Amino acid sequence: MKLQDLADKLFLHAVSYDKGLSKDVSGGYVSDLLSDVLANCAEGSVWITLQKHTNIVAVASLKNLAGIIIVGGRELEEEVLKQAEAKEVTIMTTPMSAFETTGMIYQLLNENKGSEESC
Amino acid sequence: MLKEFRADLHIHTCLSPCADLHMTPSAIVKNASENGLDIIAITDHNSAENIIGTKKAAEGAGLTVLAGMEVTSSEEVHILALFDDIKDALKLQDIVYKHLASDRDYDGGLGEQVVVNEKDEVMGFNKHLLIGATSLTTLSIVNIIHSLGGLSIASHIDREGFGIISKLGFIPKDLNFDALEISPNTDKEKAEGLFRDYKSFQWISSSDAHYIEDIGKRRTSFFIKEATLAEMRGALRNTGGRRVEWE
Numbered sequence: 001m002k003l004q005d006l007a008d009k010l011f012l013h014a015v016s017y018d019k020g021l022s023k024d025v026s027g028g029y030v031s032d033l034l035s036d037v038l039a040n041c042a043e044g045s046v047w048i049t050l051q052k053h054t055n056i057v058a059v060a061s062l063k064n065l066a067g068i069i070i071v072g073g074r075e076l077e078e079e080v081l082k083q084a085e086a087k088e089v090t091i092m093t094t095p096m097s098a099f100e101t102t103g104m105i106y107q108l109l110n111e112n113k114g115s116e117e118s119c
Numbered sequence: 120m121l122k123e124f125r126a127d128l129h130i131h132t133c134l135s136p137c138a139d140l141h142m143t144p145s146a147i148v149k150n151a152s153e154n155g156l157d158i159i160a161i162t163d164h165n166s167a168e169n170i171i172g173t174k175k176a177a178e179g180a181g182l183t184v185l186a187g188m189e190v191t192s193s194e195e196v197h198i199l200a201l202f203d204d205i206k207d208a209l210k211l212q213d214i215v216y217k218h219l220a221s222d223r224d225y226d227g228g229l230g231e232q233v234v235v236n237e238k239d240e241v242m243g244f245n246k247h248l249l250i251g252a253t254s255l256t257t258l259s260i261v262n263i264i265h266s267l268g269g270l271s272i273a274s275h276i277d278r279e280g281f282g283i284i285s286k287l288g289f290i291p292k293d294l295n296f297d298a299l300e301i302s303p304n305t306d307k308e309k310a311e312g313l314f315r316d317y318k319s320f321q322w323i324s325s326s327d328a329h330y331i332e333d334i335g336k337r338r339t340s341f342f343i344k345e346a347t348l349a350e351m352r353g354a355l356r357n358t359g360g361r362r363v364e365w366e
Contacts, residue, residue, distance in 0.1 A: 032286075033279075033285055033286060034285075034286060034287050034288030034289075035279075035284060035285045035286070035287075035288050036285075037288065038288050051194060051286075053194045053256070053257070053286075053287050053291070054291060054293075055287045055288050055289065055291055058288070058289075059288050077256075
């Protein structure tokens with residue numbers, strides 16, 4: 001599944017590097033502790049968080065994540081978006097909570113897996 | 120002539136909801152003096168209301184009390200602010216109160232927030248949710264502290280709860296901390312391994328005391344001329360032979 005598919009189905013709003021929407025999403029991770037994401041988030045995942053410090057860009061870039069979803073309708077500061085653009089990190093926002101966002105993505109990713117297997 | 124001043128720069132009082140109710144001004148001053156401390160800082164969560172009482176309680180005790188605060192950023196990072204003058208701490212308090220999540224309706228459910236005077240008499244209960252986070256970013260808190268003339272120290276960087284490295288993964292380059300604090304949970308040797316990337320910062324260690332028996336459990340020696348914030352800043356910047364030591 002592409003990031004673009006997630007964005008379309010969940011009505012996510014891409015606020016940085018929308019070219020990255022063509023990336024594949026291999027899984028997801030939910031955490032607001034950046035040290036935890038550095039330690040445990042798998043490459044290619046979409047990261048769901050309410051943490052909006054600029055360090056999220058460095059962490060996503062370092063871990064080769066598919067993208068970041070900022071939940072709860074939180075707005076990002078200009079500096080974060082500038083750095084995300086420079087480091088080619090796709091950030092999307094949603095008014096939904098982390099719980100709702102994660103639930104929907106989990107379902108979509110697993111449906112997708114199922115259909116691939118049956119083909 | 121430089122002298123050694125033993126400092127514990129992170130002490131909570133009974134104003135912090137998570138601190139013991141026995142952490143009153145006179146008890147803190149008595150224990151700090153008995154433990155051989157020369158300088159302490161009162162650093163309650165997001166409030167400076169017990170500093171006046173503690174400063175008064177320390178009059179004539181040969182103990183310097185700095186006006187401090189442990190501010191919680193929007194990313195839930197704890198940052199210590201230290202001032203000489205209570206007026207500057209109160210200016211910071213005004214800003215912090217405007218940015219705290221709930222406004223004056225705390226009922227003590229997570230622990231009492233007791234404001235006391237120098238005789239340990241209860242003057243009232245703070246109604247802000249002091250345990251909560253402000254809506255201020257870590258960067259803006261550091262900048263506000265500096266603009267008020269204070270020292271800004273990253274609290275207990277070795278702790279998972281509310282430590283900057285745990286919350287933000289690493290210390291961003293734009294944060295101009297005067298020092299990083301190591302908690303009593305981590306000894307010096309271990310800290311030097313864990314945090315070798317942050318050698319460019321000055322490190323201190325303090326107790327983060329919430330209970331009387333923890334006061335002075337960790338301390339940092341400042342080799343300075345007198346017990347003022349300006350001299351301590353000099354020690355953190357290693358000017359004129361001034362320096363800090365801890366173990």
